[in-house]
């Protein structure tokens with residue numbers, strides 16, 4: 001029988017304590033492949049991903065491969081993603097699959113089993129999920145994550161400008177849609193220590209005080225640093241006392257330092273140090 005790993009909230013907390021909170025996105029955009037002198041082929045995709053791992057997998061708490069950039073290459077791309085997951089976890093980083101899945105019933109269960117199920121070739125540590133079929137439709141993923149010591153990150157207030165109309169609109173109770181997602185995640189995390197396994201996604205581009213995270217008791221994935229205008233120094237005003245639970249994510253702004261492994265690692269260390277100063281100070 002496989003031993004059940006510790007709960008995701010605990011494992012993430014330990015990883016952040018050991019390595020700092022930075023999450024590096026592995027997003028092999030065609031433009032980045034070209035900038036690195038690579039072609040758009042499965043072999044080049046693998047080279048790109050393995051270079052990122054060599055530079056940062058032993059440095060940062062979390063790696064977040066964006067599935068679409070691997071799926072583009074069909075089964076060979078997915079095979080590269082499997083290798084990324086295995087090698088990242090081997091190097092001690094947690095893997096968050098950025099897949100933004102949202103569906104109902106047995107289909108949601110199948111998505112959760114693919115990315116979070118024990119024994120799945122793609123099983124990482126967490127996945128991003130979309131609540132726009134109803135937070136309750138995510139129950140299979142929330143449940144499978146809990147049973148397997150894994151996590152989910154539920155899209156609440158995403159970093160893209162198109163999200164504003166929907167996510168900032170008011171629900172019948174007068175809260176914003178985004179706040180209702182945070183509050184639903186808070187209910188799933190109630191009583192968990194040191195924090196629950198249901199995280200939310202809130203861009204590092206939101207307005208200060210836009211959301212109340214005080215009851216969340218779970219992690220906040222905050223993409224949008226650098227290329228989308230988010231800054232390390234802006235995080236405190238956006239997240240306030242929830243800052244210790246924030247996992248800021250960056251992809252393009254670091255990946256542009258490749259393909260030189262040392263330059264990529266140096267840029268990552270610099271950003272981690274800036275974060276430590278901003279979060280701790």
Ligand SMILES: O=C(O)c1cc(=O)[nH]c(=O)n1[C@@H]1O[C@H](COP(=O)(O)O)[C@@H](O)[C@H]1O
Nearest residue numbers: 066098128158159203223227228250251252
């Ligand atoms: O879920 C995500 O990771 C995500 C949520 C969000 O609100 N905004 C957002 O940009 N992302 C992802 O974060 C990555 C963008 O990273 P940058 O290159 O640093 O802008 C992409 O993979 C996006 O899909």
